[in-house]
């Protein structure tokens with residue numbers, strides 16, 4: 701396994717729509733190794749998720765996992781999920797706001813409104829199709845990571861930029877506000 705280099709905002713790959721992962725491709729050594737490397741990279745940098753374009757691969761592949769970390773101490777736990785070709789359906793008009801950050805937008809936090817309840821259809825690392833309902837924190841993380849597959853970052857989803865903060869200032873001044 702390897703820790704991969706993370707693309708930062710300004711790299712054009714973050715603004716491109718990623719290609720679909722086809723069924724024969726998912727079982728290939730290349731894609732299976734990429735998944736393992738993405739998991740290791742996510743752990744190394746204490747991300748809650750990572751999308752393939754963030755490691756310079758323009759494919760619709762996402763890994764998500766949340767264990768309490770120093771980067772997001774208040775984050776609820778999410779068991780590991782591997783998703784390819786995710787398709788999101790919004791199930792409510794209700795939006796929830798939370799502080800988001802991103803390994804490709806280092807050291808910033810901003811308040812982002814997201815749909816509270818979604819359905820996501822995706823394929824796992826064995827190529828099996830799943831339909832899952834996600835709410836609240838999990839819904840936010842899935843929307844954030846799926847956005848990366850379509851060239852979007854959380855800054856694009858902020859209603860206004862007035863909450864945008866450097867992480868160190870966020871910790872000093874927004875300590876009373878928790879994620880989700």
Ligand code: NI
Pocket residue numbers: 801802803804844845848
């Ligand atoms: Ni991100």
